[in-house]
Amino acid sequence: AEWSSSPFQQLSGVTQTCATKAVGWDNVAYFCYPFTVDMFYTQEDEGVFPYSLPQWPVLYFEVLSLDFWQRYRVEGYGSLVLPTSPGVHTLTIPTWRPVGLGPVAEMRRFFIGGSPELEDLTYIRIPSTFKGKRLSRFGFRTETTGSVTFRLCCLQQSRAFLENSALRQRMQSVLDRLGGFSQQSSVYNVLEAFQRARRRMQEARESLPQDLISTSASAL
Numbered sequence: 001a002e003w004s005s006s007p008f009q010q011l012s013g014v015t016q017t018c019a020t021k022a023v024g025w026d027n028v029a030y031f032c033y034p035f036t037v038d039m040f041y042t043q044e045d046e047g048v049f050p051y052s053l054p055q056w057p058v059l060y061f062e063v064l065s066l067d068f069w070q071r072y073r074v075e076g077y078g079s080l081v082l083p084t085s086p087g088v089h090t091l092t093i094p095t096w097r098p099v100g101l102g103p104v105a106e107m108r109r110f111f112i113g114g115s116p117e118l119e120d121l122t123y124i125r126i127p128s129t130f131k132g133k134r135l136s137r138f139g140f141r142t143e144t145t146g147s148v149t150f151r152l153c154c155l156q157q158s159r160a161f162l163e164n165s166a167l168r169q170r171m172q173s174v175l176d177r178l179g180g181f182s183q184q185s186s187v188y189n190v191l192e193a194f195q196r197a198r199r200r201m202q203e204a205r206e207s208l209p210q211d212l213i214s215t216s217a218s219a220l
Contacts, residue, residue: 002054004040011037017066026146057082060121061148063095071113074098076145079124086156092149099141 005011013035020027039057063076076095083089098116100106109115122128126135 002041002043003057004042005038009038056084058125059150060124061093062118062121063146063148067113069113073109073113074115074117076148077118077121077124078148080150083152083154086154089152089154090149091152092147094147095145096142097145099143101141 013033015031015033018029018031020029022028037057041054043054059080059082061078061080062074063078065073065075067073074097076097078093078095080091080093083091098118100109100116105116118124120127120129
């Protein structure tokens, strides 16, 4: 409930079909499928303690294969938590797929196509319908299948960032002004001390007897 998006935002998509290329011992497909997602985070009850950390958005993905006879198979599922820091991130996520019971299911998958699938993609992590404290996947058979590499360019914008920046600028300007005032005050203090010393000399000169001043002047 903390994350929202524009009603016109597309939150799911399907890539193009891509032929694989042998790289070493692996078959690699370069999809190069660009996508853009804008998410908005709204935090409520900021004063409530203890503060709860936000749950970052999760990207779920499914890999399918299509052969010459247009038979498709599920090759893997995976999930990716979007990076919490801005910048460019390259993440490689391992995938897995459900496995049927016995060799007949695998033979059917190989010759006919089709395979066990997840009805709810959130089952990759925590199902959306799960309400308990402990999630058990006992008896759910899977096998690892490969990996998918994502290159993500993340950008974060926040009003708090602007407020902190403006606060730093204001503090810098205040420090600059204080620095200018301190320089002016130091110069003013020196001039004031000089004026006080000059006045004391004049007062001392006026308090001396006139004959002493004339005698000292003639001696000079």
